Amino acid sequence: MSSPALTFRVHGAILEAQGHYVRCIDDDRLEDWPGFFVDECHYRITTADNHRRGLPAGIVWADSRGMLVDRVSALREANIYERHSYRHLLGAPAVLSAEPTPGVLSAEPTPGVLSAEPAPDGAVDVRSETSFLVVRITGDGPTDLFASGRYIDRYLVGDDRALLCERVVVCDSSRIDTLLAVPL
Amino acid sequence: MSSPALTFRVHGAILEAQGHYVRCIDDDRLEDWPGFFVDECHYRITTADNHRRGLPAGIVWADSRGMLVDRVSALREANIYERHSYRHLLGAPAVLSAEPTPGVLSAEPTPGVLSAEPAPDGAVDVRSETSFLVVRITGDGPTDLFASGRYIDRYLVGDDRALLCERVVVCDSSRIDTLLAVPL
Amino acid sequence: MSSPALTFRVHGAILEAQGHYVRCIDDDRLEDWPGFFVDECHYRITTADNHRRGLPAGIVWADSRGMLVDRVSALREANIYERHSYRHLLGAPAVLSAEPTPGVLSAEPTPGVLSAEPAPDGAVDVRSETSFLVVRITGDGPTDLFASGRYIDRYLVGDDRALLCERVVVCDSSRIDTLLAVPL
Numbered sequence: 001m002s003s004p005a006l007t008f009r010v011h012g013a014i015l016e017a018q019g020h021y022v023r024c025i026d027d028d029r030l031e032d033w034p035g036f037f038v039d040e041c042h043y044r045i046t047t048a049d050n051h052r053r054g055l056p057a058g059i060v061w062a063d064s065r066g067m068l069v070d071r072v073s074a075l076r077e078a079n080i081y082e083r084h085s086y087r088h089l090l091g092a093p094a095v096l097s098a099e100p101t102p103g104v105l106s107a108e109p110t111p112g113v114l115s116a117e118p119a120p121d122g123a124v125d126v127r128s129e130t131s132f133l134v135v136r137i138t139g140d141g142p143t144d145l146f147a148s149g150r151y152i153d154r155y156l157v158g159d160d161r162a163l164l165c166e167r168v169v170v171c172d173s174s175r176i177d178t179l180l181a182v183p184l
Numbered sequence: 185m186s187s188p189a190l191t192f193r194v195h196g197a198i199l200e201a202q203g204h205y206v207r208c209i210d211d212d213r214l215e216d217w218p219g220f221f222v223d224e225c226h227y228r229i230t231t232a233d234n235h236r237r238g239l240p241a242g243i244v245w246a247d248s249r250g251m252l253v254d255r256v257s258a259l260r261e262a263n264i265y266e267r268h269s270y271r272h273l274l275g276a277p278a279v280l281s282a283e284p285t286p287g288v289l290s291a292e293p294t295p296g297v298l299s300a301e302p303a304p305d306g307a308v309d310v311r312s313e314t315s316f317l318v319v320r321i322t323g324d325g326p327t328d329l330f331a332s333g334r335y336i337d338r339y340l341v342g343d344d345r346a347l348l349c350e351r352v353v354v355c356d357s358s359r360i361d362t363l364l365a366v367p368l
Numbered sequence: 369m370s371s372p373a374l375t376f377r378v379h380g381a382i383l384e385a386q387g388h389y390v391r392c393i394d395d396d397r398l399e400d401w402p403g404f405f406v407d408e409c410h411y412r413i414t415t416a417d418n419h420r421r422g423l424p425a426g427i428v429w430a431d432s433r434g435m436l437v438d439r440v441s442a443l444r445e446a447n448i449y450e451r452h453s454y455r456h457l458l459g460a461p462a463v464l465s466a467e468p469t470p471g472v473l474s475a476e477p478t479p480g481v482l483s484a485e486p487a488p489d490g491a492v493d494v495r496s497e498t499s500f501l502v503v504r505i506t507g508d509g510p511t512d513l514f515a516s517g518r519y520i521d522r523y524l525v526g527d528d529r530a531l532l533c534e535r536v537v538v539c540d541s542s543r544i545d546t547l548l549a550v551p552l
Contacts, residue, residue, distance in 0.1 A: 004344040019462035087516040094203035137540040148271040160372040172321040188528040278387035329511045332455040356505040
């Protein structure tokens with residue numbers, strides 16, 4: 001069981017991590033985006049309809065930080081002439097569970113597990129959900145509602161930062177541009 | 185007077201409660217929604233224009249948790265064919281006052297006062313306001329700005345949770361669908 | 369270097385300050401708005417395009433709290449017949465740095481520096497960025513996306529409040545109404 005004090009602490013840590021996450025994307029520093037995930041992460045984008053019906057196929061699917069790096073490279077090649085910018089607005093996370101996991105992270109890096117990061121003491125395994133809204137700005141043209149939905153997340157929260165182990169992006173609408181130009 | 189430390193603590197507690205509140209509604213778990221209120225609560229939805237002119241009539245009006253339960257039942261009967269979904273985005277609360285209220289909640293449940301919840305020690309009576317924006321998603325159709333406004337809230341904040349005593353939902357626009365399909 | 373504990377504390381303080389900031393503007397209490405800044409503040413509104421190209425000219429430019437007061441007076445005279453209202457939605461701040469600054473604020477007020485406020489002990493000089501979205505409501509007409517962008521901020525965070533030393537408002541779109549009717 002999560003204690004209220006633990007929930008409160010991880011809530012603040014996740015809120016702060018999300019502020020940096022959206023800033024990275026909206027500033028178009030996509031190369032930094034995989035750094036918000038642990039090495040052995042899972043990331044996918046799907047629709048509410050597919051998610052509800054348990055359909056595995058998503059719009060985007062990645063099973064490691066390396067695949068996220070590849071995704072960014074592909075976006076950079078494809079979107080040379082991209083004229084849009086994006087703005088993510090996130091709600092406060094709802095923390096669903098927060099379990100201390102002393103064994104998962106250790107001072108001795110385990111190959112493939114958070115190897116890129118010094119391991120914090122007393123990490124916490126957190127499940128949370130957060131609403132998002134993304135607007136798209138077209139140069140001096142109109143600003144549109146681009147996407148809304150929720151992140152279904154699993155975070156590892158250490159003393160000094162929170163990293164994503166899993167992010168499932170569930171878009172509310174089924175009408176999502178399949179050539180998604182930015183991460184969500 | 186509120187102390188900065190107390191304000192800071194209740195600010196975090198309310199922020200977290202709001203994350204769960206909007207998740208409950210947007211996930212269409214409306215039956216859980218009354219659980220965010222104390223038994224003897226007040227909830228109403230009104231417009232900024234009516235609120236400014238002190239007009240009592242609101243779009244929705246309830247004076248107990250039981251009436252919220254009834255409201256959900258009515259919505260379920262009326263909206264069998266509802267095809268929309270909603271996404272609430274909330275700002276950070278502005279805490280207006282936070283007063284310890286040792287007498288209001290006690291370990292001995294008082295009939296009708298928080299009887300459904302174990303009473304926390306050292307509850308705090310908090311007044312706060314929070315901005316909201318709700319978008320409506322129509323299947324694979326467009327996403328609209330559905331409503332914006334502010335919550336004028338009174339919370340009881342205990343050690344492990346925050347419950348609403350009062351929520352007045354003031355919608356910015358006077359053009360609100362009077363057949364509101366979801367709680368705000 | 370910022371410590372995680374310090375970052376966490378200032379993150380909460382800024383989040384709370386922003387809740388009050390947007391409430392002040394959206395409630396049309398513009399006369400209170402300069403009170404969120406220190407006396408010797410800098411405030412300007414510009415576009416992402418101008419900001420990226422390093423062009424100094426902004427849509428709005430002020431270099432003291434007194435200029436903000438003047439701006440509000442001018443808005444009040446110009447917008448007697450204003451029929452719109454606005455709603456600001458802000459994301460969680462990304463704290464970029466947080467440095468204790470014992471020398472900047474002192475118990476002995478320095479003329480022109482925070483003279484209107486009792487000086488907190490142990491103030492922290494904080495750089496942060498926050499996303500914003502503003503919608504505009506026209507009486508009983510439609511609600512539009514009015515502006516999106518980010519605040520590039522420098523805050524002085526004391527024990528009991530956070531005051532803005534600098535706010536650069538970078539609007540995503542270049543199509544911004546040059547007769548901005550409210551502060552952003």
